[in-house]
Amino acid sequence: MKSVIxxxxxxxxxxxxxxxxxxxxGIADHPLxxxxxxxxxxxxxxxxxxxxxxxxxxxxxxxxxKGEPRYILLVAGSLTQARALxxxxxxxxxxxxxxxxxxxxxxxxxxRLVNGGVLRVVPCSERTTRGLxxxxxxxxxxxxxxxxxxxxxxxxxxxxxAPSVAQFKGEGRxxxxxxxxxxxxxxxxxxxxxxxxxxxxxxxxxxxxxxxDIDRAFLERERERDPELFAQEYEASFTxxxx
Numbered sequence: 007m008k009s010v011i012x013x014x015x016x017x018x019x020x021x022x023x024x025x026x027x028x029x030x031x032g033i034a035d036h037p038l039x040x041x042x043x044x045x046x047x048x049x050x051x052x053x054x055x056x057x058x059x060x061x062x063x064x065x066x067x068x069x070x071x072k073g074e075p076r077y078i079l080l081v082a083g084s085l086t087q088a089r090a091l092x093x094x095x096x097x098x099x100x101x102x103x104x105x106x107x108x109x110x111x112x113x114x115x116x117x118r119l120v121n122g123g124v125l126r127v128v129p130c131s132e133r134t135t136r137g138l139x140x141x142x143x144x145x146x147x148x149x150x151x152x153x154x155x156x157x158x159x160x161x162x163x164x165x166x167x168a169p170s171v172a173q174f175k176g177e178g179r180x181x182x183x184x185x186x187x188x189x190x191x192x193x194x195x196x197x198x199x200x201x202x203x204x205x206x207x208x209x210x211x212x213x214x215x216x217x218x219d220i221d222r223a224f225l226e227r228e229r230e231r232d233p234e235l236f237a238q239e240y241e242a243s244f245t246x247x248x249x
Contacts, residue, residue, distance in 0.1 A: 212242055
């Protein structure tokens with residue numbers, strides 16, 4: 007089986023920057039991955055690469071009942087955000103090696119594959135899909151999840167969906183990617199937890215390190231405009247601002 011880095015380069019045609027390759031290698035080796043990423047760093051692309059790799063390249067049938075589908079769940083702060091991530095995933099399935107794997111016409115929320123894999127987007131709701139056998143659950147912008155009343159909902163969403171990977175044991179993946187929102191909430195807790203666990207992987211990914219192609223003049227203007235907000239939004243620092 008190809009490594010996820012080889013898969014990105016040879017199947018998807020993506021030339022990874024050094025930190026992007028490091029991130030994907032970390033995901034491949036750890037069940038719990040928490041990435042504090044700056045804005046406009048390309049974190050959604052990293053999530054999409056892993057989701058497509060998991061769905062198409064990993065053989066986890068020994069953990070499944072015969073005929074049981076295996077889900078890769080993409081969770082975002084809103085259905086609009088989740089579908090934007092889904093479009094990135096869908097574009098990757100245009101690759102010649104992957105296109106024949108798609109069964110029927112994808113919907114706005116789901117792609118089904120000939121190998122029984124299902125990629126599905128879900129909103130950040132505690133009432134969202136439970137009980138599915140998911141080999142990967144990706145929480146995008148976990149620090150910013152709110153319910154319809156504007157209250158923080160990340161903890162409840164995480165508790166609802168994290169158990170989905172349990173049947174895949176050490177091969178299951180929980181991936182949380184977010185710009186930090188202060189030293190509070192489920193994302194901050196998970197980051198500290200992943201940093202302390204042998205099977206966890208926590209990494210700060212400032213915007214310009216994960217995405218070296220970004221305009222440095224733009225970043226400097228953002229820094230001058232509001233240094234404290236810049237530290238949170240682009241340096242991916244767990245500052246006390248929490249805004």
